[in-house]
Amino acid sequence: MAYFIELLVNGALVGLMYALAALGFVLIYKSAGVPNLAQGALVMMAAYLVWYLGSLGLPIWIAIAVGAALMFGFGLLVERLLLRRMVGQPVIMVVMLTLGMEILLRGLIPGVFGAAPKPLDLGIGLAPVIVADVFMNRAYLIGGLVAVLLIAASMLFFRTRLGTKLRAVSDDHVASWAVGLSVERAIGLSWGIAGIAAVGAGVLWGSVQGVDWTLSTLLFPAIAVVILGGVDSIKGVLVGGLAVGILGSVIPGYLDAMVGGSTRDVVTSVIILLTILVRPHGIFGREDIERI
Amino acid sequence: MTGLALSNVEVVYDKVFLAIKGVSLEVGEGEMVALLGSNGAGKSTTLKAISGLLGPERGEITRGEIRFGDTDLRPLGAPARVDRGLVHVLEGRRVFGHLTPDENLVAAYRGGKAERSFEELRDEVYRYFPRLKERARSKAGYLSGGEQQMLAIGRALVTEPKLIMLDEPSLGLAPVLVAEIFAIIREINQKHGLTVLLVEQNAAATLEIVNRAYLIENGQIVMSGEAETLKRNPDVQEFYLGSGGKVDYHAIKHYRRRKRWLA
Ligand SMILES: Nc1ncnc2c1ncn2[C@@H]1O[C@H](COP(=O)(O)OP(=O)(O)O)[C@@H](O)[C@H]1O
Ligand SMILES: [Mg+2]
Numbered sequence: 001m002a003y004f005i006e007l008l009v010n011g012a013l014v015g016l017m018y019a020l021a022a023l024g025f026v027l028i029y030k031s032a033g034v035p036n037l038a039q040g041a042l043v044m045m046a047a048y049l050v051w052y053l054g055s056l057g058l059p060i061w062i063a064i065a066v067g068a069a070l071m072f073g074f075g076l077l078v079e080r081l082l083l084r085r086m087v088g089q090p091v092i093m094v095v096m097l098t099l100g101m102e103i104l105l106r107g108l109i110p111g112v113f114g115a116a117p118k119p120l121d122l123g124i125g126l127a128p129v130i131v132a133d134v135f136m137n138r139a140y141l142i143g144g145l146v147a148v149l150l151i152a153a154s155m156l157f158f159r160t161r162l163g164t165k166l167r168a169v170s171d172d173h174v175a176s177w178a179v180g181l182s183v184e185r186a187i188g189l190s191w192g193i194a195g196i197a198a199v200g201a202g203v204l205w206g207s208v209q210g211v212d213w214t215l216s217t218l219l220f221p222a223i224a225v226v227i228l229g230g231v232d233s234i235k236g237v238l239v240g241g242l243a244v245g246i247l248g249s250v251i252p253g254y255l256d257a258m259v260g261g262s263t264r265d266v267v268t269s270v271i272i273l274l275t276i277l278v279r280p281h282g283i284f285g286r287e288d289i290e291r292i
Numbered sequence: 293m294t295g296l297a298l299s300n301v302e303v304v305y306d307k308v309f310l311a312i313k314g315v316s317l318e319v320g321e322g323e324m325v326a327l328l329g330s331n332g333a334g335k336s337t338t339l340k341a342i343s344g345l346l347g348p349e350r351g352e353i354t355r356g357e358i359r360f361g362d363t364d365l366r367p368l369g370a371p372a373r374v375d376r377g378l379v380h381v382l383e384g385r386r387v388f389g390h391l392t393p394d395e396n397l398v399a400a401y402r403g404g405k406a407e408r409s410f411e412e413l414r415d416e417v418y419r420y421f422p423r424l425k426e427r428a429r430s431k432a433g434y435l436s437g438g439e440q441q442m443l444a445i446g447r448a449l450v451t452e453p454k455l456i457m458l459d460e461p462s463l464g465l466a467p468v469l470v471a472e473i474f475a476i477i478r479e480i481n482q483k484h485g486l487t488v489l490l491v492e493q494n495a496a497a498t499l500e501i502v503n504r505a506y507l508i509e510n511g512q513i514v515m516s517g518e519a520e521t522l523k524r525n526p527d528v529q530e531f532y533l534g535s536g537g538k539v540d541y542h543a544i545k546h547y548r549r550r551k552r553w554l555a
Binding site for chain 1: 380
């Protein structure tokens with residue numbers, strides 16, 4: 001029983017950190033209406049950036065703040081240089097563009113900063129937190145808390161006037177232009193914000209497993225999270241993250257010993273496939289409303 | 293001066309298809325003018341040329357001038373034209389379906405650039421369209437066609453326009469609703485001096501409320517004049533007001549001939 005609870009709790013915490021990686025995906029979908037397959041590479045890039053700034057001698061918190069500002073700027077730049085050319089093109093073109101970006105950054109960034117894993121020390125410490133005999137990974141605990149905070153902040157943001165405008169843009173670009181909304185600026189802003197979310201995910205995951213190209217493979221669980229939760233739902237990120245994390249921890253926790261292999265990726269893939277078959281919009285995703 | 297003037301405007305889609313061929317028209321400040329024509333005549337293209345929405349459809353103005361007051365509109369993007377006081381209510385309403393009516397209005401509010409507060413503008417929209425207030429909490433995508441049209445107009449009013457362009461607001465609506473919406477448009481025009489350019493296929497109802505009208509066919513303006521004059525014109529009566537009612541083969545041949553003459 002204690003083993004089960006430990007799997008459950010740590011799975012939930014890891015799931016929240018997946019949710020953090022997935023947050024940027026949903027932020028962009030919810031405001032620009034396109035799936036961002038480069039989110040994994042953004043997370044990796046953010047982690048490298050913060051590590052690099054730290055290696056220049058900046059205190060870690062300053063490095064994170066500067067990294068967030070730079071990633072925000074990078075998001076704006078992506079819209080300006082790439083996405084703006086995609087106006088009027090089918091969404092599949094944008095999907096391909098983001099996929100190309102993911103592949104490019106995966107190769108480019110480790111090439112520039114060095115492929116060997118880099119340590120990223122947040123000063124969290126390694127000693128597990130023990131509550132009522134359950135051992136919790138300290139880094140996961142803090143990561144989970146940060147994830148909850150950032151997710152809550154995003155939910156509040158989409159209720160503000162600015163957030164409402166971004167949701168309008170994702171609904172209908174032409175109608176947005178017609179009432180004076182700058183679609184380009186809205187998309188740039190959403191990429192900028194997704195860049196900031198990537199810093200959260202990159203730093204936390206980087207501190208757990210070191211900074212190298214494998215951080216970009218977080219794209220895979222992140223996609224599972226958003227498909228399960230619903231690609232445009234922040235609430236869905238939270239619930240989807242918890243579900244993917246818990247299932248990906250509890251099931252391998254019992255099965256791995258039996259089949260002698262890592263079943264986590266299998267669990268993640270099954271979640272993706274089952275959701276698409278049973279509930280294509282995910283748990284909280286919006287369905288396209290048939291206009292009357 | 294906030295009048296609108298198009299002279300000799302030509303629009304090409306996909307670099308090859310000439311959709312409007314030298315359209316000239318004027319809408320004076322405070323006027324209510326209609327642009328009438330059948331499906332595919334080039335009405336929506338004309339409005340998109342004015343509001344700057346051709347880009348996403350790979351359309352382009354290849355010739356002519358569009359001025360709003362002293363401003364040459366052609367170099368401006370769509371949001372900059374809204375800032376100048378020009379707003380376009382799109383064909384098919386195009387409300388933000390996943391947003392509530394309230395949020396639809398918020399999305400159109402211009403924030404720091406607005407002269408009036410959001411609450412003031414929203415309350416005014418709900419005064420014109422009380423039904424919307426009742427539905428303020430449901431998603432706009434689930435509103436009825438008439439309610440969506442009201443919301444689309446209300447959303448445009450929140451941008452504090454000087455000129456509003458409406459693309460077939462009567463499309464698919466019951467006659468009672470058309471009358472209700474037209475009455476409100478008329479009221480906004482008369483009480484608040486908002487200039488209106490109304491695009492319609494429904495000539496009978498439209499000529500009752502506008503001052504003047506232009507007739508467009510195959511991308512060309514074929515007739516224009518005071519609403520009263522046009523209503524008495526035999527061609528208009530026959531082909532736009534449908535006083536004949538029946539479309540027999542005879543009438544169609546006649547129409548072809550007449551059209552050549554009109555052009
Ligand atoms: N996006 C587009 N691409 C190519 N042709 C178009 C496009 N939009 C309209 N057209 C063509 O331009 C002509 C005028 O269309 P439109 O302005 O929509 O007419 P209306 O609004 O009067 O029904 C039609 O022949 C139509 O097929
Ligand atoms: Mg049309």
